[in-house]
Amino acid sequence: MTSIATAPPPTPATEKRHRRRRRRPRPDSFLGATPFLAPAVVLYSVFLLFPIVSAVYLSFLRWNGFPTTPQKWAGLDNYAEIFTNDTVFYTALRNSVIWVVLSLIVPTVVALGLALALNRRLLGRNLIRSIFYIPAVLASIAVATMWAWMYNPNAGLINSVLTSLGGESLIQDWLGDPKIALYSVFVAFVWQTTGFSMVLFLAGLQSVPEELVEAARLDGANPRQVFRHVTLPALRPTLTVVLVLTVISSLKVFDLIVGMTGGGPAQSTQVLALWSYSQSFINHNFGAGNALAVVLLLITLALVLPYLLWTLKEDE
Amino acid sequence: MSTRRRINYPLIGLWIGLVLSSLIWLAPFVFMVLTSLKSTADVNNSSIWSLPQEWQWHNYADAAERGDLWTVAWNSTYIALIKVPLGLFISAAAAFAIARLRFKRHRALLIVLTLGAMVPVQVALAPMFTTLGSLNLLNSTNGIILPYLAFGIPYQIFFLYGFFRSIPADLDASARIDGAGNFRLFWTVMLPLAKPALAALFILDFVATWNEYGMALVLLQDQNKATVPLALQAFQSQFTSNYGQLNAFIVMSIFPVLIVYLLFQRYFTQGALAGAIKG
Numbered sequence: 001m002t003s004i005a006t007a008p009p010p011t012p013a014t015e016k017r018h019r020r021r022r023r024r025p026r027p028d029s030f031l032g033a034t035p036f037l038a039p040a041v042v043l044y045s046v047f048l049l050f051p052i053v054s055a056v057y058l059s060f061l062r063w064n065g066f067p068t069t070p071q072k073w074a075g076l077d078n079y080a081e082i083f084t085n086d087t088v089f090y091t092a093l094r095n096s097v098i099w100v101v102l103s104l105i106v107p108t109v110v111a112l113g114l115a116l117a118l119n120r121r122l123l124g125r126n127l128i129r130s131i132f133y134i135p136a137v138l139a140s141i142a143v144a145t146m147w148a149w150m151y152n153p154n155a156g157l158i159n160s161v162l163t164s165l166g167g168e169s170l171i172q173d174w175l176g177d178p179k180i181a182l183y184s185v186f187v188a189f190v191w192q193t194t195g196f197s198m199v200l201f202l203a204g205l206q207s208v209p210e211e212l213v214e215a216a217r218l219d220g221a222n223p224r225q226v227f228r229h230v231t232l233p234a235l236r237p238t239l240t241v242v243l244v245l246t247v248i249s250s251l252k253v254f255d256l257i258v259g260m261t262g263g264g265p266a267q268s269t270q271v272l273a274l275w276s277y278s279q280s281f282i283n284h285n286f287g288a289g290n291a292l293a294v295v296l297l298l299i300t301l302a303l304v305l306p307y308l309l310w311t312l313k314e315d316e
Numbered sequence: 317m318s319t320r321r322r323i324n325y326p327l328i329g330l331w332i333g334l335v336l337s338s339l340i341w342l343a344p345f346v347f348m349v350l351t352s353l354k355s356t357a358d359v360n361n362s363s364i365w366s367l368p369q370e371w372q373w374h375n376y377a378d379a380a381e382r383g384d385l386w387t388v389a390w391n392s393t394y395i396a397l398i399k400v401p402l403g404l405f406i407s408a409a410a411a412f413a414i415a416r417l418r419f420k421r422h423r424a425l426l427i428v429l430t431l432g433a434m435v436p437v438q439v440a441l442a443p444m445f446t447t448l449g450s451l452n453l454l455n456s457t458n459g460i461i462l463p464y465l466a467f468g469i470p471y472q473i474f475f476l477y478g479f480f481r482s483i484p485a486d487l488d489a490s491a492r493i494d495g496a497g498n499f500r501l502f503w504t505v506m507l508p509l510a511k512p513a514l515a516a517l518f519i520l521d522f523v524a525t526w527n528e529y530g531m532a533l534v535l536l537q538d539q540n541k542a543t544v545p546l547a548l549q550a551f552q553s554q555f556t557s558n559y560g561q562l563n564a565f566i567v568m569s570i571f572p573v574l575i576v577y578l579l580f581q582r583y584f585t586q587g588a589l590a591g592a593i594k595g
Contacts, residue, residue, distance in 0.1 A: 030420060032498050033413040040410035040429070040469050047444065047466035048432045054443035065442065067449060114334075122331055130581065131338040137577045137584070139527035141545040142570050145552050145562070146344050149351070155559065157347045160364040191341070199585050252436040255529040259549060273438040280442040281534060293439040304434045308427065 052297065059290040065280060078291035089292065091267050092275040095182055096251065096299075099271060102186060103250045107194045108242060114194070115201030116227075129202070133195035140192065144259025147188035151175050151260075175261050178268035185260050185269055192256075193249065197242045204238025205231070244307045251300050272296045352376070352563035359559045372560055376568065379551070379561040385568060387540055388547040391457055395543065396525045399461045403468045403521065404514055410469070411476035412502050416488060426477060432470035441534050448535055455538035463531055468524075472517055479513040480506060516583040523573050544569050 062074040082089050118129050135143060150157045151174035159171045174184040208231050216226045254273045257263060263270040263278065276296060280289025351359060352375055354368040362369065380386065410429070414422045444463055445454070453459025483506070491501050507514075529545040536542055542550070548569045555562060577584060 033417040033419045033422075036409040036413035036417070036498070036502065037425075039406045040473065041425075043406065043462065043466045044429060044432060044469050047447070047463040048435075048440065048469075051440035051443035051447060051463075052435060054447070055439055058443060058446075065446070067446070117330055117334055120327070120330075122327075122334070124335075128334055128338045131341050133585070134574070134577065135341070137523050137573050138570050139529065139545045139548070139573070141527075141529045141549050142566055145548055145566050146348055148552070149559065149563065150344055150347065152559075155359050155364070157343065157364055164363070191344070203585075248434055248436075252438070254438060255545070258529075258533075259552065273436055276438055277441060277530075277534075281445075286442055289442050293442065296436060297439045300434060300436060300439075305431075308430065308434065 055290045055293045055297070058286055059294050061287050063286045064284040065286040066284075074287055078287040081288060082291055082295070086288070088267050088270055088275055092270040092272045092292075093295075095268075095270060096272045098182065099186065099189075099253060100247055100250045100303075103189065103193070103246050104243060106186075107190045107197055108246060110190065111194045111197035111242070112201050114198045115205060116231075118198070119202060119205045129198070132198055135192045135194075136196040138192070140255035141259045143188055143192045144256045147185075147191070148175065148260045151184055176265055178266045181261055181265060182269045185256055188260065189253065189256055193246075197246070200238055200242050200245075201235070204235045207238075208234040240307065244304055247303050248300070251296065251303075272299075348563045348566060351559055352561075352567050354560050356558060356560060375560040375564040379565040380568060382555065382561065383547050383551040383565050384540075384542075385547070385565070388542050388544050389572075391536075391541060392526055392543045395457050395461060395464070396522055398458075399464045399468070399525050400518060400521045402461075403465045404472065404517055406465065407469050407472035408476055408507065408510060408514065409502065411473045411480055412506050414473070415477050415480035416501070416506070417498065426473070430470050430474045432467065433474060434470075437467060437530050441530065444531070445534050455536055455541050457536070457541055460531060460535045463535070464525060464528070467531075468521060472521070475517060476510065476513060479510055483509055512583075512586070515580075516586045519576060519580045519583045523576060526573055 059078055060074060060076070061071045062077065063069065063071040114132060118125055122128075151159075153159060153171075153173050153176070156174075158174065162168065162170050172180060175181050212230050212234075213226055216230050221229070252273060253271055254277070257269050257271060257274050261269040263274050272292060273296060276289050276292035278289075279285045279292060283289075347364065350365070350368070353371050353373065354375075355370065355372050358369050358372075413419075414426050414429075440463075448454050448459050448463070451459070453462070487505060487509075488501060491505050496505070527545060528543070529549070532543045532546050533549075536546065539550075548565060551565050552562060
């Protein structure tokens with residue numbers, strides 16, 4: 001879709017006149033667009049791009065972050081430190097990977113199931129949809145506080161329910177046991193994020209052609225076959241979006257962990273985003289903190305850049 | 317005419333399953349509200365599902381005072397009321413330029429701008445702290461608005477770009493014939509058309525701004541500049557054993573967002589959809 005008709009190639013006679021006229025900003029020229037772009041581009045460059053580029057620069061320094069202390073050039077020392085000496089880094093990296101993989105599966109599958117079920121005409125359908133979606137609008141820090149309270153070993157909901165159902169052997173110190181703490185926090189993440197993916201899937205289901213489903217049914221396809229051969233292919237773009245957004249939100253997980261465990265016990269719930277923050281602002285090691293930020297940035301770009309280029313390429 | 321219908325047992329089973337799971341999904345809310353009205357002794361001694369022995373409504377007032385709720389709620393409101401409309405206006409202008417004024421390399425610009433939506437904010441926290449520090453804008457509600465604007469731009473531009481692209485080209489052409497310049501075209505033709513998209517973004521962005529924690533943690537360390545999520549986290553770590561008040565504070569902190577959600581449900585889902593799935 002082009003909104004401005006392209007001018008015919010200038011003939012030698014008109015070329016001179018054209019050139020003179022071009023000095024004035026034409027509606028479709030870059031100059032004409034500048035006033036509209038400038039505020040966004042300036043803010044974006046100064047407060048988003050510049051900090052990201054600085055993170056790369058700061059990762060080569062030895063510095064505690066205080067303006068009064070001098071910065072020392074450290075070359076690749078911070079990276080060497082991370083990869084050879086920092087055991088927390090490997091825990092954080094492993095936990096981030098576990099988190100990404102789990103969240104690509106668990107909330108996505110649950111959300112798809114819910115969307116398929118709630119796409120039918122059912123009593124109270126809108127209310128049920130809302131109930132699943134509401135956690136998605138809450139602040140992660142509020143979700144964290146709620147769930148820390150749910151997991152409270154003595155008076156919390158989960159252990160109390162287990163007790164009253166006779167499952168006392170299942171009682172755990174959910175957030176205090178290094179073996180399970182990460183998964184306990186992940187449950188809260190599932191509770192919070194499933195509703196959003198469900199809404200995306202519900203939207204995607206609108207694009208499944210009704211006639212095709214009918215035709216498949218008439219041809220004797222069972223519900224599973226209809227899902228496999230009609231619904232799923234139509235949902236593919238939605239699925240891609242859901243998976244990409246899930247990867248992005250899993251790599252950003254921070255508030256939930258700060259609010260529930262602070263990375264503990266014994267670093268067992270540490271993730272890259274939190275470890276980078278802690279190195280910079282708690283241990284006052286800006287060099288290491290920013291080197292970790294760069295690692296996180298590279299992982300993110302490797303996972304989502306192909307998708308972004310692909311979307312924008314299709315949009316000719 | 318016989319209207320006897322076969323009872324659809326699988327469908328009823330599905331419905332019962334859905335109702336049960338949605339009750340489980342709701343349980344944290346019920347548990348939180350019940351606890352918020354109990355005394356600490358009551359929380360420790362009676363069953364979690366029992367109603368409060370005495371309804372401790374004063375938990376709310378006490379928690380509000382302890383957590384300095386009015387100060388932080390005002391800070392959050394102030395930030396959101398400036399950030400959200402301003403950010404939308406800035407993003408709409410840029411999205412309009414990229415989508416409708418076909419300058420060279422507009423696609424490259426779009427890619428660079430939307431890339432920001434993919435980057436975890438934690439990558440930029442430390443440099444953001446030093447940048448705002450050198451501009452003397454730390455611990456300032458006005459200061460934090462700037463990175464908030466910057467981090468809102470990518471997603472909003474991406475969203476509004478898709479919207480502006482979907483408007484037929486004839487519209488610009490006829491406006492241009494009537495003598496409209498870029499500003500007229502943007503202000504009197506495009507912005508009014510974008511109202512539904514802007515409304516959806518407004519709500520989503522209000523909630524996102526109200527809920528933001530990571531940047532506020534780093535950039536607003538002064539207690540009386542804190543926002544609601546910071547105050548909630550502080551409350552949780554300071555008054556751990558007063559469960560009633562803690563839960564009352566959570567309820568109050570999520571209240572505005574719940575109200576916004578309930579009033580503007582339609583825009584919510586619409587916004588979530590339109591933003592993610594390109595038309």
